[in-house]
Amino acid sequence: MESLVEAIETFEGLAWDYFGVWLIIGIALYLSIRTGLVQIRRLPAMFSSITEKTQRDDEGRSKSLSAFQAFTISAAARVGTGNVAGVAGAIAIGGPGAIFWMWVMSIFVASASFIESTLGQLYKTPRFDTFKGGPAYYIQRGLGSRTLGIVFAIIFIFCFALSFTSLQANTIVDAVTSAADTAGAQDTGWLSWVLGIVLALMTAAIVLGGLRRVATVAQNLVPLMAAIYLLLGLTVVAVNIDELPRVFGQIFDEAFAFSWESLFGGAFGAMLMAGVQRGMFSNEAGMGSVPNVAATADVSHPVKQGLTQTLGVYVDTLIICSITAFIILFTFEDPVAFADANVGAELTQSALAENFGTFGPIALAIIIFLLAFTSVLGNYSYGEANVLFINGSERVRKAYALVLTVVVFIGSIIDVDLAWAIAGVTMVIIATFNLIVITILGGKAVKLLKHYDAERRQGLDPVFVSEDLPELGDVECWSREDVAGYLSNRERRGMGTGMGTGKGTGDTGGSSLEEPGR
Secondary structure, X not given: OHHHHHHHHHHHHHHHHHHHHHHHHHHHHHHHHHOOOHHHHOHHHHHXXXXXXXXXXXXXXXXXXXXXXXXXXXXXXXXXXXXXXXXXXHHHHHOOHHHHHHHHHHHHHHHHHHHHHHHHHHOOXXXXXXXXXXXXXXHHXXXXXXXXXXXXXXXXXXXXXXXXXXXXXXXXXXXXXXXXXXXXXXXXOOHHHHHHHXXXXXXXXXXXXXXXXXXXXXXXXXXXXXXXXXXXXXXXXXXXXXXHHHHHXXXXXXXXXXXXXXXXXXXXXXXXXXXXXXXXXXXXXXXXXXXXXXXXXXXXXHXXXXXXXXXXXXXXXXXXHHHHHHHHHOOOOOHHHHOOHHHHHHHXXXXXXXXXXXXXXXXXXXXXXXXXXXXXXXXXXHHHHHHHHHXXXXXXXXXXHHHHHHHHHHHHHOOOHHHHHHHHHHHHHHHXXXXXXXXXXXXXXXXXXXXXXXXXXXXXXXXXXXXXXXXXXXXXXXXXXXXXXXXXXXXXXXXXXXXXXXXXXXXOOOOXXXXXXX
């Protein structure tokens, strides 16, 4: 078994170092240029997009998830143990300079998140009281190949919904067990079984209720989770505030400590690779995961969800990942000496113990519980979209929910080194697959962005109707009737009639819309 794990890990390392990372960098730069740096240019609009309310039917029920609910579900999956262990591992591998390159790449790779989430919205399809969509759907509708869509969906279900769910459950058990050991508990071997049963029951109670129940839990837990971790990180910074010049000096000095010797010796490359790879593992931009949730939101324009999910990249990397980096760097002057890449979480735990004593590991265990459990819920939502793409039966969805619950229990009690290795390889495959697809389909998202920008220049709250851009092809959910509430709301607010097709002047149906938060 150990030799199999080592072989897979070796292949994973080669795939990332010699292909995956450079593909990510190249496509991120290309999409940034093609979108006119939308991830920077439209930063203010991201905050207004996230607060937009959904259309409501005659009974007052929302048409689907709100932009904020979709944002919190994606954040639940993004913000996981990678933000704790992954960042620490990046520092251990590449030094403090890796954090700078993680920041830089998050800005550029955010363009990929914008493209994939916009496409997810464009090609979404209705399902009961919500929508579904994602890469499998825009592969089928945009590229015209259901076979390729099914291949992507199968790989994705195995990687995110199963392998990564198992890893998150295992991480919860490890964190709680370590905290119990630190607190002086005796004989904690039984704890993993108890935690496994509790986690499985908690997961089943939520996921069997469907995506709306997942959204309700996520929109309450994610802000709490982020607030607790932010408070912890700011406390470490405040206690060690005199170290502020040293920490930023380390980050920037090592980030630009370039020399031909470091280049050919591999030091600079290791730092760059660590920043790019660990950053993408954390924020998932371009991985094809977030579009599965982005498609569930009811918004007036596909670009709005693209902008919302782009903001999610910044929250994950520039805020949450930075907290972990500061906890470590403000505590240890030379963090590489304290851990290797495989025990990054222990480095964070050691830093917290230095600042808070035994309370530190206990607090981290609580935080990791929240991080990992919400990631389980987020991964469920990712997998659900792909399961339903293959077979739309409600019975199949519930069977998938039950399987995922079992995986949570199994992941709590077993060693998952092999699952880590396999998941790492499949992530390279998924990233490559999705990045190539969104590069091919990127022109459609750019047309939507131009439509959005044109309406903004007219002083309009952008609303997209499929007849505006008929060349986009097999679009299902963007007829005038589908966005009637947004059109009537815009008309009531005296915001004009729209572009080209005379939007706002036709039949608006019986839908109503809550006032968008602006």
